[in-house]
Amino acid sequence: MTAVKLPSDAEAAVATPEFEAAAIRQESRRGFLLAMPSYAYLVLFFAVPLVIVVVYSFATRNRFGGTDLSGWNLASYARLSEPIVRDILFRSLWLALLTTLICLVIAYPFAYYLATRTPVVRNLMLVFVMIPFWTNFLVRNYAWRVILGNDGPFTDVTEAIGLGERELLFSKTAVVLGLVYSFLPFMILPLYAAIERIDKRLLEASRDLYASGLQSFRKVLLPLSMPGVIAGSILVFVPSLGAYVTPDILGGSKTTLLGSYIVTQFLTARNWPFGAALSFVLMAVMLTTTVVYFRKGGRTL
Amino acid sequence: MTAAVEITGITKRFGDVVAVDNIDLTIADGEFFALLGPSGCGKTTTLRMIAGLEFPTQGSLKIFGDEVGTLPPNKRPVNTVFQNYALFPHLNALDNVAFGLKMQGVDKSTARKRALETIDLVQLTGMDARKPSELSGGQQQRVALARALVNQPKVLLLDEPLGALDLKLRQEMQGELKNLQQNLGVSFVFVTHDQEEALTMSDRMAVMNDGKLLQVGSPEEIYEHPANRFVADFIGQTNLLEGRVLDSETVCLANGAHVTGTSDLPMGTEVAVSLRPERAHLGPRDETHSRQAAVDGVVESVTYLGNARVYHVRFDWMVIEVREENRPGATLHEPGTPVSVSWDPSAVSVVAD
Numbered sequence: 001m002t003a004v005k006l007p008s009d010a011e012a013a014v015a016t017p018e019f020e021a022a023a024i025r026q027e028s029r030r031g032f033l034l035a036m037p038s039y040a041y042l043v044l045f046f047a048v049p050l051v052i053v054v055v056y057s058f059a060t061r062n063r064f065g066g067t068d069l070s071g072w073n074l075a076s077y078a079r080l081s082e083p084i085v086r087d088i089l090f091r092s093l094w095l096a097l098l099t100t101l102i103c104l105v106i107a108y109p110f111a112y113y114l115a116t117r118t119p120v121v122r123n124l125m126l127v128f129v130m131i132p133f134w135t136n137f138l139v140r141n142y143a144w145r146v147i148l149g150n151d152g153p154f155t156d157v158t159e160a161i162g163l164g165e166r167e168l169l170f171s172k173t174a175v176v177l178g179l180v181y182s183f184l185p186f187m188i189l190p191l192y193a194a195i196e197r198i199d200k201r202l203l204e205a206s207r208d209l210y211a212s213g214l215q216s217f218r219k220v221l222l223p224l225s226m227p228g229v230i231a232g233s234i235l236v237f238v239p240s241l242g243a244y245v246t247p248d249i250l251g252g253s254k255t256t257l258l259g260s261y262i263v264t265q266f267l268t269a270r271n272w273p274f275g276a277a278l279s280f281v282l283m284a285v286m287l288t289t290t291v292v293y294f295r296k297g298g299r300t301l
Numbered sequence: 302m303t304a305a306v307e308i309t310g311i312t313k314r315f316g317d318v319v320a321v322d323n324i325d326l327t328i329a330d331g332e333f334f335a336l337l338g339p340s341g342c343g344k345t346t347t348l349r350m351i352a353g354l355e356f357p358t359q360g361s362l363k364i365f366g367d368e369v370g371t372l373p374p375n376k377r378p379v380n381t382v383f384q385n386y387a388l389f390p391h392l393n394a395l396d397n398v399a400f401g402l403k404m405q406g407v408d409k410s411t412a413r414k415r416a417l418e419t420i421d422l423v424q425l426t427g428m429d430a431r432k433p434s435e436l437s438g439g440q441q442q443r444v445a446l447a448r449a450l451v452n453q454p455k456v457l458l459l460d461e462p463l464g465a466l467d468l469k470l471r472q473e474m475q476g477e478l479k480n481l482q483q484n485l486g487v488s489f490v491f492v493t494h495d496q497e498e499a500l501t502m503s504d505r506m507a508v509m510n511d512g513k514l515l516q517v518g519s520p521e522e523i524y525e526h527p528a529n530r531f532v533a534d535f536i537g538q539t540n541l542l543e544g545r546v547l548d549s550e551t552v553c554l555a556n557g558a559h560v561t562g563t564s565d566l567p568m569g570t571e572v573a574v575s576l577r578p579e580r581a582h583l584g585p586r587d588e589t590h591s592r593q594a595a596v597d598g599v600v601e602s603v604t605y606l607g608n609a610r611v612y613h614v615r616f617d618w619m620v621i622e623v624r625e626e627n628r629p630g631a632t633l634h635e636p637g638t639p640v641s642v643s644w645d646p647s648a649v650s651v652v653a654d
Contacts, residue, residue: 209373223391
């Protein structure tokens with residue numbers, strides 16, 4: 001087809017199918033150009049490194065802690081069935097799941113409360129939810145170390161109420177506490193967005209149709225806020241599963257989680273192929289959970 | 302007989318705003334009752350208080366003799382058809398309709414059977430598997446109606462149920478609602494801002510403004526004998542000729558003209574003579590009017606409505622609307638023609654503020 005010159009805004013002409021087609025092509029070209037920077041960035045810094053990780057996971061560690069890229073094998077994946085690795089995997093999964101559940105239980109009532117306030121109160125509360133983000137993540141985790149540590153405020157409280165000197169630091173509880181603290185906002189925000197969107201008259205309608213408050217929640221509010229529940233759960237579960245900083249600072253050496261274990265493989269054990277294999281499995285687990293979860297809540301999303 | 306709804310001295314405040322101001326209202330069993338008023342007049346708040354969606358600040362609210370003012374909505378024998386329906390978007394038509402029965406603990410098969418029967422009743426047979434989003438506005442309206450009716454409420458509350466429908470469908474539904482109400486014999490309390498809808502559908506109606514109940518009566522009583530200026534103006538079209546009471550038979554208009562208008566208000570009270578456009582008649586100046594009240598004016602403009610013409614007649618300080626039916630042989634008065642506006646003295650009512 002011959003190139004059609006698009007008239008500029010100033011030129012008026014009779015419309016033709018060629019002109020229309022050219023205009024549509026130009027529009028889609030423009031869209032591609034707009035997306036170009038992010039495409040380039042993602043390919044360069046996400047897709048390419050990901051391929052490198054996959055390639056390394058099939059390679060072999062040599063005696064000097066380097067990586068031989070010849071001789072492909074599945075040895076790194078075979079190691080996943082070792083009891084110690086399996087324990088770490090399941091512990092990580094369990095703690096991530098627990099974190100997600102606790103976040104959900106805490107965040108839901110708060111998100112509902114938020115969604116039913118006046119806009120002024122709402123925005124103020126949202127700012128409060130965001131405030132922790134203004135401080136460095138690492139600093140906040142160290143703050144928890146002080147709170148939970150020896151002679152910290154937590155111990156003072158347990159002593160004061162007669163429970164004796166209790167210490168939470170370096171335990172699974174401390175890790176979950178830290179994770180919940182870190183990722184709670186990621187649960188609150190999508191839940192708030194989902195609940196805020198629901199027509200509150202639907203709740204009135206359910207009450208008018210003889211539902212008790214609880215039934216109204218179970219039959220109307222919860223099903224309609226499912227998109228928020230799913231989005232929030234993924235946003236909390238995924239980073240909890242791969243969390244490194246919080247378990248490392250609050251969990252100590254007794255509670256090794258996947259994130260720390262992977263770091264150890266790369267930095268201390270210098271076993272890059274095994275670290276790569278672990279990373280890849282972690283990603284696969286996250287992807288599967290996400291897909292399954294989205295499918296389940298599918299139609300409402 | 303016990304009244305379906307008995308409201309005594311009910312007031313509802315939202316902060317400093319008085320939404321409903323000390324109203325008394327009795328709605329009889331089996332009655333089609335319309336609550337009419339401009340938006341913000343408190344009619345919806347009144348309905349919501351009957352439903353239990355708002356608690357009154359003060360006053361007594363009885364449904365069939367039982368005080369219910371402080372009960373939550375799920376403990377009241379009434380159901381509501383919400384404005385814009387508020388259908389559950391995640392449930393299909395059948396589950397929407399069966400919702401109330403299930404919540405009351407009716408077993409699944411019975412609930413399903415009764416829901417299907419009610420869906421038939423509102424003429425939605427075969428639509429039971431559709432989600433609200435797959436139904437047209439009129440069909441959604443019927444689902445909302447079925448969802449409320451299936452519970453066999455003692456009083457059905459309807460909050461502007463026809464407001465979202467287009468004119469043709471609305472008129473059709475008006476008739477259907479009325480029939481349904483007569484067949485079921487249940488009281489319907491119907492909130493609307495559309496005075497025509499209230500006039501055509503209701504057995505009795507209440508006109509509200511600014512949280513106050515201005516007049517309660519049959520459509521005919523309210524149209525023929527408006528209690529005050531607001532009611533006269535709000536219900537139908539009218540010309541308000543400002544003036545003062547001269548004696549029990551005469552009103553002296555603001556320009557000094559005397560017209561007949563019966564009232565028992567004291568002499569000198571500021572009043573208006575309410576003259577409905579269709580009750581005035583337009584004729585040439587020289588025509589003699591026996592026993593007719595008349596004022597002289599000049600035609601300013603004419604609006605053609607198809608079935609009628611509305612003349613705007615300049616009369617001293619004001620413009621009077623006169624509606625003439627478009628009958629064959631009706632005289633057409635061009636703008637600029639000097640005319641006389643006449644009416645039967647018994648056709649007007651004298652209203653004060």
